[in-house]
Amino acid sequence: MRVAIDARKLRDYGIGTYVRNVLRHLSRLDHETEYVLLCRAEDCEVASRLGENFRAVSEPAGAYSFREQLTVPLDLRRERIDLFHAPHYVLPLLTPCKSVVTIHDCIHLRFPQYLPNRLGYAYARASLWVATHRSNRVLTVSEASKRDILRYFHVPPSKIDVIYNAIDEQFGETPSDEEVARVRERYQLHDPFVLYAGNIKPHKNLERLIEAFHMLRKERADNVRLLIIGDEISKYATLRRAVHKYKLHKHVRFFGFVPDKTLAVLYRLARVFVFPSLYEGFGLPPLEAMASGTPVITSNVSSLPEVVGDAAILIDPYRSEDIAEAMRRVLDDPSLRDDLRRRGYARAREFSWERSVKRIREIYEQVLAE
Numbered sequence: 001m002r003v004a005i006d007a008r009k010l011r012d013y014g015i016g017t018y019v020r021n022v023l024r025h026l027s028r029l030d031h032e033t034e035y036v037l038l039c040r041a042e043d044c045e046v047a048s049r050l051g052e053n054f055r056a057v058s059e060p061a062g063a064y065s066f067r068e069q070l071t072v073p074l075d076l077r078r079e080r081i082d083l084f085h086a087p088h089y090v091l092p093l094l095t096p097c098k099s100v101v102t103i104h105d106c107i108h109l110r111f112p113q114y115l116p117n118r119l120g121y122a123y124a125r126a127s128l129w130v131a132t133h134r135s136n137r138v139l140t141v142s143e144a145s146k147r148d149i150l151r152y153f154h155v156p157p158s159k160i161d162v163i164y165n166a167i168d169e170q171f172g173e174t175p176s177d178e179e180v181a182r183v184r185e186r187y188q189l190h191d192p193f194v195l196y197a198g199n200i201k202p203h204k205n206l207e208r209l210i211e212a213f214h215m216l217r218k219e220r221a222d223n224v225r226l227l228i229i230g231d232e233i234s235k236y237a238t239l240r241r242a243v244h245k246y247k248l249h250k251h252v253r254f255f256g257f258v259p260d261k262t263l264a265v266l267y268r269l270a271r272v273f274v275f276p277s278l279y280e281g282f283g284l285p286p287l288e289a290m291a292s293g294t295p296v297i298t299s300n301v302s303s304l305p306e307v308v309g310d311a312a313i314l315i316d317p318y319r320s321e322d323i324a325e326a327m328r329r330v331l332d333d334p335s336l337r338d339d340l341r342r343r344g345y346a347r348a349r350e351f352s353w354e355r356s357v358k359r360i361r362e363i364y365e366q367v368l369a370e
Helices: 015-029 045-048 068-077 117-134 143-152 177-186 206-217 237-245 261-267 284-289 304-308 320-332 336-346 351-369
Strands: 001-004 034-039 054-058 083-086 098-104 137-138 160-162 193-197 225-229 252-254 274-275 295-297 311-315
Touching: 001 015, 001 068, 015 034, 015 045, 015 274, 034 045, 034 225, 045 054, 083 351, 098 117, 098 177, 117 143, 137 143, 143 160, 177 261, 177 311, 193 206, 193 261, 193 284, 206 225, 206 237, 206 252, 206 261, 206 320, 225 261, 274 284, 274 320, 284 304, 284 336, 295 304, 304 311, 311 320, 320 336
Parallel strands: 001 034, 001 083, 034 054, 083 098, 098 137, 137 160, 193 225, 193 274, 225 252, 274 295, 295 311
Antiparallel strands: none
């Protein structure tokens, strides 16, 4: 069996985390199948670290480009691939073999206003239609995402398999005292703080989080801070304006990208992690925070209740006052923090990349046998 996996997003957030963990655990579980990775040229060396049954092929076409519609099928034909796994929703129309597609969410259809133009919406909808109708099997990461796929595309529910994500192993490991001290000193973290980590696109609802933090600070005498970790902060001037509007420039800090090891420490130092997103296919950051022993507040919409279970405080993300009240409760109640911490540890252990990737591997075999 020769399986190709599109690994061009290997270094990305989100889908990149998914790709890295699928490859890492396939290399542990399967030493027989020949895996061909379609990679950017600078990532081709990753195959040599995975095992002798992994090989990389350079694929320069950009993700979501017209060029990939031609060059990816040529790669698959040249390499005589039996099964192609597209870990994001683009399946080229000319794919010459059986295929499995992972659709993480339907955000472009749920929130078309966040796309740059109508052409972007048309491309996203057409790509998702091809992925759902032309693939042999669709994988998704939550029951909420499966419902969304079925809502927008008429395919048999049996064609869609829900396979949950899990956390990177490092978030379950306790950092050394030296590493914690280094991060605390480097970022001058001497006051209690509320933490958000993730990307900062509009549906992440960070303007309401900043407004809620303003409400929280009005009734407190302590020096609690808000730390926002997310890439490309400079693209969203609205967040800076919100901080200026509420005169919070001394109390809200934007960190941009931080390495995973640093993030693991920040989770542990935070008094509470707040994730008020309006929509998630899965929502990995709350699970990472739970595995790190951090109390979690998150939204009562989309996949988030499914992911966190009874181990987090759920809030209405459209009501800033609800977010503020939840933060106040957690900050002021040590017993509540301890209870959330205990529940969070237990919940995070229910998710396993090993189990998930084993199921993905079984689906490869099923599709080839059909």
